[in-house]
Amino acid sequence: MSDLNNFEKADDQVQKQNIQRKKIKNKVKRKKALVYSIVYLFLAFLVVVAVVPFWIVIINSTRDGMSISTQGMTLIPGKSLVENYKILVENVNIGRGFFNSLKIATLVTILSGYFSALTAYGFHMYNFKGKNFLFGIILIFMMVPSQLAFLGYVKWMTQLGLMDTHSALIIPSIASIGTVFFLRAYISAALSKEIIESARIDGAGELYIFHRIALPLMAPGVATMSIFTFIGSWNNYLSARVILSSKENETLPMVISSLKALKIWYLNQGAIYLGFAISIVPIVVVFIFASKYLIENISAGAVKG
Numbered sequence: 001m002s003d004l005n006n007f008e009k010a011d012d013q014v015q016k017q018n019i020q021r022k023k024i025k026n027k028v029k030r031k032k033a034l035v036y037s038i039v040y041l042f043l044a045f046l047v048v049v050a051v052v053p054f055w056i057v058i059i060n061s062t063r064d065g066m067s068i069s070t071q072g073m074t075l076i077p078g079k080s081l082v083e084n085y086k087i088l089v090e091n092v093n094i095g096r097g098f099f100n101s102l103k104i105a106t107l108v109t110i111l112s113g114y115f116s117a118l119t120a121y122g123f124h125m126y127n128f129k130g131k132n133f134l135f136g137i138i139l140i141f142m143m144v145p146s147q148l149a150f151l152g153y154v155k156w157m158t159q160l161g162l163m164d165t166h167s168a169l170i171i172p173s174i175a176s177i178g179t180v181f182f183l184r185a186y187i188s189a190a191l192s193k194e195i196i197e198s199a200r201i202d203g204a205g206e207l208y209i210f211h212r213i214a215l216p217l218m219a220p221g222v223a224t225m226s227i228f229t230f231i232g233s234w235n236n237y238l239s240a241r242v243i244l245s246s247k248e249n250e251t252l253p254m255v256i257s258s259l260k261a262l263k264i265w266y267l268n269q270g271a272i273y274l275g276f277a278i279s280i281v282p283i284v285v286v287f288i289f290a291s292k293y294l295i296e297n298i299s300a301g302a303v304k305g
Contacts, residue, residue, distance in 0.1 A: 097255030120183035186221035
């Protein structure tokens with residue numbers, strides 16, 4: 001009889017322990033659910049903050065200037081999209097500005113990404129005199145505001161005879177200090193020197209090793225910096241305004257700015273917003289494709305590891 005009572009007491013204790021464990025698990029689940037809910041709500045708020053300005057630009061591109069001036073902000077599309085487009089093409093050459101900006105931004109992104117990757121690879125793989133000194137200079141120039149070097153940049157372009165040419169906006173952008181700094185840190189973690197040494201033993205040349213081994217491994221880092229390089233070049237207004245003077249060389253930000261400078265700009269606000277909306281499209285496209293490429297490369301690297 002005593003054994004039966006002891007067994008029942010032990011069973012009751014086990015049940016009580018199980019109930020306590022379930023209560024603890026439920027508390028942990030509720031805490032996790034609360035934390036996740038707060039995080040997701042915060043992320044949803046950030047998405048709204050990021051998307052609403054773009055949505056307002058798109059909506060205002062379909063409204064006429066008078067309604068924008070008098071009625072203020074709205075989330076309902078208007079009926080003046082065609083009229084705004086006619087105003088846009090009648091007053092400025094939006095197609096030429098779009099093509100010029102696309103050409104400059106594409107060349108700047110490709111050349112900056114390639115030569116920055118080549119420079120970062122050289123700093124990582126080779127030991128030469130003055131290596132640390134040169135990299136220290138790169139760090140120093142990263143801290144110098146670009147506005148301080150702007151006058152020297154303009155004088156240099158004048159001496160080279162490159163004023164009012166797209167080359168003046170493309171060539172100096174090849175030397176991207178920030179991209180070199182980022183890719184040097186990235187390649188030190190992504191590329192093992194033993195792989196390069198093995199390729200050298202097999203008789204591969206230096207350029208072959210860089211293009212076939214190093215550059216593919218650096219692709220996620222290059223893609224990341226290419227997004228920012230393209231956006232910066234696409235939105236570049238100050239340098240383009242100072243360097244370029246002829247109408248046929250104007251970039252898209254300059255074209256939109258000239259439309260805003262018209263005397264009846266308040267009537268053309270819808271057309272100005274339409275120009276902004278057109279200028280946003282390439283940035284969104286580049287970000288989508290580069291982000292997809294970046295995620296695919298990271299996932300592939302994780303699977304290989």
